[in-house]
Amino acid sequence: MEISMSRREFIKTSAATAAMLAAGMSAPAMAAQGDGGITFGRAQCRFCGTGCTVLVGVRDGKVVAVKGDANSPINFGRLCMKGYSLPHIMYGGGGKERLTRPLVRQEDGTYKEVSWEEALDLIADTFVRYIEEYGPDSVAWYGSGQNTTQEAYAANKLFKGIIGTANVEGNPRLCMASAVGGYLNTFGADEPAGSYDDIDSADTIFIIGSNMAEQHPMLFRRVIDRKSAYPDRVRVIVADPRTTPTARYADLHLKFKPGTDMYLLNAMAYVIIEEDMVDYEHLKYCTFRVGLGPKGEEMDLDAFREFLQDYAPEKVEDITGVDAEDIRLAARWFGRRGYTALSMWTMGLNQRTQGVELNCQVHNLHLLTGKIGKPGCDSLSLTGQPNACGGTREQGGLTHILPGHRALVNPQHRREVAEVWGVPFEQMPTKPTGPAVDMFMRLEKGDIKAIWINTTNPAQSLPNCDRYAEAMKKAFTVVSDIYWNRTTEVATVVLPSAMWVEKEGVMGQTDRRSQFIEKLVEPPEDARPDFWQINEVARRISEKLGRKVRYAIRDRKEPLKILDTIEVYGLGFYDDPRVKRGEMTPEEAAWNEYRVLTRGRDVDLYGATYEKLKAHAGGVQWPCPSTEFENRGSNKRYISRDYAIRVFGRDKKRYATGYVTLYDQHMEELGYPGPINYYGEHKLKNTKDKAVIRALTPTLDYEMPDESYPFVLNTGRVIEHWHTGTMTMRVRLLRELNPAAYVEIHPSDARKLGVKSGEKIKLISPRGSIVLPAWVTERAQPGMVFVPWFDENRLINDLTIDVPESWSKAAEPDYKVCKIKVARA
Amino acid sequence: MSLRRPVLQNQEVKHLPISGAVVVPVPGREEEVERSLRSLPGVEVKGRGAKGIAVVMEGRTTKELKKLSERIENWEDVVDFQLVYLNVEDEVE
Numbered sequence: 001m002e003i004s005m006s007r008r009e010f011i012k013t014s015a016a017t018a019a020m021l022a023a024g025m026s027a028p029a030m031a032a033q034g035d036g037g038i039t040f041g042r043a044q045c046r047f048c049g050t051g052c053t054v055l056v057g058v059r060d061g062k063v064v065a066v067k068g069d070a071n072s073p074i075n076f077g078r079l080c081m082k083g084y085s086l087p088h089i090m091y092g093g094g095g096k097e098r099l100t101r102p103l104v105r106q107e108d109g110t111y112k113e114v115s116w117e118e119a120l121d122l123i124a125d126t127f128v129r130y131i132e133e134y135g136p137d138s139v140a141w142y143g144s145g146q147n148t149t150q151e152a153y154a155a156n157k158l159f160k161g162i163i164g165t166a167n168v169e170g171n172p173r174l175c176m177a178s179a180v181g182g183y184l185n186t187f188g189a190d191e192p193a194g195s196y197d198d199i200d201s202a203d204t205i206f207i208i209g210s211n212m213a214e215q216h217p218m219l220f221r222r223v224i225d226r227k228s229a230y231p232d233r234v235r236v237i238v239a240d241p242r243t244t245p246t247a248r249y250a251d252l253h254l255k256f257k258p259g260t261d262m263y264l265l266n267a268m269a270y271v272i273i274e275e276d277m278v279d280y281e282h283l284k285y286c287t288f289r290v291g292l293g294p295k296g297e298e299m300d301l302d303a304f305r306e307f308l309q310d311y312a313p314e315k316v317e318d319i320t321g322v323d324a325e326d327i328r329l330a331a332r333w334f335g336r337r338g339y340t341a342l343s344m345w346t347m348g349l350n351q352r353t354q355g356v357e358l359n360c361q362v363h364n365l366h367l368l369t370g371k372i373g374k375p376g377c378d379s380l381s382l383t384g385q386p387n388a389c390g391g392t393r394e395q396g397g398l399t400h401i402l403p404g405h406r407a408l409v410n411p412q413h414r415r416e417v418a419e420v421w422g423v424p425f426e427q428m429p430t431k432p433t434g435p436a437v438d439m440f441m442r443l444e445k446g447d448i449k450a451i452w453i454n455t456t457n458p459a460q461s462l463p464n465c466d467r468y469a470e471a472m473k474k475a476f477t478v479v480s481d482i483y484w485n486r487t488t489e490v491a492t493v494v495l496p497s498a499m500w501v502e503k504e505g506v507m508g509q510t511d512r513r514s515q516f517i518e519k520l521v522e523p524p525e526d527a528r529p530d531f532w533q534i535n536e537v538a539r540r541i542s543e544k545l546g547r548k549v550r551y552a553i554r555d556r557k558e559p560l561k562i563l564d565t566i567e568v569y570g571l572g573f574y575d576d577p578r579v580k581r582g583e584m585t586p587e588e589a590a591w592n593e594y595r596v597l598t599r600g601r602d603v604d605l606y607g608a609t610y611e612k613l614k615a616h617a618g619g620v621q622w623p624c625p626s627t628e629f630e631n632r633g634s635n636k637r638y639i640s641r642d643y644a645i646r647v648f649g650r651d652k653k654r655y656a657t658g659y660v661t662l663y664d665q666h667m668e669e670l671g672y673p674g675p676i677n678y679y680g681e682h683k684l685k686n687t688k689d690k691a692v693i694r695a696l697t698p699t700l701d702y703e704m705p706d707e708s709y710p711f712v713l714n715t716g717r718v719i720e721h722w723h724t725g726t727m728t729m730r731v732r733l734l735r736e737l738n739p740a741a742y743v744e745i746h747p748s749d750a751r752k753l754g755v756k757s758g759e760k761i762k763l764i765s766p767r768g769s770i771v772l773p774a775w776v777t778e779r780a781q782p783g784m785v786f787v788p789w790f791d792e793n794r795l796i797n798d799l800t801i802d803v804p805e806s807w808s809k810a811a812e813p814d815y816k817v818c819k820i821k822v823a824r825a
Numbered sequence: 826m827s828l829r830r831p832v833l834q835n836q837e838v839k840h841l842p843i844s845g846a847v848v849v850p851v852p853g854r855e856e857e858v859e860r861s862l863r864s865l866p867g868v869e870v871k872g873r874g875a876k877g878i879a880v881v882m883e884g885r886t887t888k889e890l891k892k893l894s895e896r897i898e899n900w901e902d903v904v905d906f907q908l909v910y911l912n913v914e915d916e917v918e
Binding site for chain 1: 843844845846847869871872873874875876877878879880881883886887888891904905907908909910911912
């Protein structure tokens with residue numbers, strides 16, 4: 001279709017308006033409904049865990065434009081190149097590549113188009129047959145940090161509430177599990193205290209195991225803004241074995257040898273104590289323990305100092321490959337008195353054998369220096385997916401957890417959830433089954449007969465992926481997705497899903513934030529929202545099993561108020577009379593029920609009404625207990641005593657812990673005393689209201705190089721592509737910019753092998769091999785190569801490690817350190 | 826319908842994508858940067874604000890816009906280039 005001049009002028013005016021506003025100029029007001037026929041609606045970006053707020057332009061039922069929302073407190077109107085590609089991801093191959101009809105694999109391996117009724121009946125019949133024959137643990141759900149919270153919640157209710165299995169896992173296990181373990185071991189509760197706002201007042205910014213400039217570019221833009229505004233005051237430290245663009249920007253790059261960062265972090269703690277940068281006042285609110293877990297022996301600062309003697313920078317510089325003076329400088333910048341410090345990290349720490357320990361070590365630095373709970377100070381784990389926090393960590397989308405940061409093994413927690421779900425307490429599973437990779441191992445063994453994989457591509461993303469693709473092919477595997485990919489091609493049933501703004505939902509990001517995604521266009525042909533799919537299967541399964549749900553019809557603003565109850569087969573959301581009358585969506589019904597399960601918990605989203613989520617760019621940050629329209633929660637989960645006095649003008653005995661939550665502050669102002677804690681509850685003795693500094697003896701990753709396999713393989717993402725490339729490889733610009741996987745190899749290694757950029761080299765691990773073109777670059781380091789995993793035609797995860805000994809204490813696989821040999825191809 | 830993994834197809838580009846952006850000059854070099862921007866084909870300067878120079882850009886493809894952006898970003902007198910709006914409707918049709 002040709003763009004007419006008037007229309008073209010309209011688009012240019014829109015572009016000019018956005019640019020002028022972002023440049024700090026006044027610009028002519030643009031109506032939300034433009035005369036160019038484009039209507040803008042609000043959503044959250046579909047890609048990473050930053051959660052940039054975007055305005056999505058729709059014309060003639062199609063997404064045609066996108067711009068950053070200038071009102072967003074996250075991205076302030078900016079977007080990255082992936083964000084600007086959002087319209088393209090919906091219409092891959094000119095729209096012809098979307099999955100649009102349910103498919104069932106036939107005996108000859110071809111797929112037959114079937115009706116939704118046939119597909120859903122087949123799924124329900126098969127699942128019920130296995131449940132009745134082999135028990136509830138013979139079926140499983142494998143979801144995603146890209147599911148909306150309502151989808152994840154519906155699946156959780158179906159599998160744990162109706163079927164009664166804890167076989168609920170998802171790809172966040174491969175992504176954020178170690179971070180959860182770190183927060184739990186240190187603070188007794190998951191998720192960070194601070195928020196993105198801390199970047200804007202941070203003096204030292206410590207980035208470890210994260211290529212923010214490429215993978216969280218809008219957050220890194222805030223780092224650049226802060227550094228540019230105060231170039232002499234702000235110091236950026238990057239610890240990374242690769243010289244990434246993030247590292248190149250840093251004032252100090254600690255290019256440590258792969259696998260040795262536990263030594264590096266202990267050395268920084270050593271310097272902080274040795275050079276007297278400890279905040280002794282703050283240590284009153286901390287306790288020291290040996291090792292991880294609930295049985296750690298108690299120690300004091302002197303014992304901790306003694307423990308660190310082996311990790312003086314001069315003693316670890318050979319191990320880490322980092323000059324002792326650089327380690328000292330990093331620690332001095334981190335600990336300097338009168339300055340703030342913020343740490344950020346992602347997969348470089350999480351996807352590691354020692355993932356939980358590394359997270360705790362970063363927390364240690366903040367606790368020792370008291371640089372936490374104050375503006376500009378936080379230990380902030382960045383998430384990789386747009387709803388890993390909301391849909392999985394908060395909603396309880398893994399085998400061992402339940403909604404509202406509850407534990408499956410806790411009978412009281414199970415009882416609370418069963419009550420809200422309207423299912424018998426006895427129907428709930430009592431014990432976790434196993435984490436993600438273990439789930440696929442049980443699929444391979446045949447213990448799990450049927451699995452539903454939703455919005456994720458494990459045949460490409462699991463470690464040693466070919467092994468599990470085979471297992472998926474043999475089992476009854478249902479895959480819901482938008483495009484054909486490595487996992488759909490091993491599916492028994494493929495369900496075509498609606499994506500992003502073709503459906504509505506809520507997503508929750510890194511800094512305890514939940515945002516609303518508005519439905520703006522219809523999905524193509526017969527594609528349907530995953531939420532609908534889950535509800536339809538749930539209705540069929542519950543009816544076949546004869547298990548009704550007592551669904552509570554709740555007040556929309558104050559869902560604690562139950563207006564009526566009905567007995568239904570299924571999850572109940574589509575049976576709500578207001579949904580049937582078209583007065584509210586079933587997704588809102590699910591969200592309101594979920595809000596009740598967060599009430600009174602640390603992750604309190606009770607106040608996050610649909611009305612608020614729709615109205616506010618950037619959504620709501622928990623804790624948000626109040627339904628008052630203007631209350632959008634808090635950018636600080638916990639604030640320091642000094643800050644509380646300064647802001648609220650008072651100090652009370654109950655603040656003796658040194659910390660008060662804004663949650664409690666709000667509750668107190670509302671006349672509700674509420675408990676006042678420092679973070680969560682530990683199982684350790686003498687830790688009430690305290691955070692735990694862990695003395696952790698460094699270990700190396702499970703698979704370090706040896707004589708047979710002398711190189712380290714590191715894997716990760718690239719700026720142009722996201723995860724397995726299912727979406728971004730369908731965007732021409734991104735595909736042309738980065739069309740295929742390659743190997744980053746250091747010039748010194750390339751010389752030894754006699755290879756130049758573009759020539760092929762072979763990588764061989766104990767599990768598999770691959771041939772890829774070389775990119776000779778100093779981004780790598782001698783003895784370490786890097787390969788991205790977006791390329792479905794070159795599966796680097798055929799080489800990565802899947803054995804349980806390589807998992808972190810939170811069962812997250814190690815994708816960062818895997819031994820290989822390298823040869824000319 | 827092909828049931829094999831779809832071959833990714835190159836889309837025909839028929840018309841011109843449009844973008845809006847903010848160019849942040851090195852302090853004291855605003856005039857020079859603005860003058861240079863005005864001389865670039867496909868770039869319209871819409872004005873200068875506290876946070877930078879507002880421009881609208883047109884190119885034959887988004888890739889061409891990307892190259893133009895990178896060219897500007899690499900100027901010595903430019904601190905930052907921020908894309909804030911992109912219309913690609915011709916490319917998604």
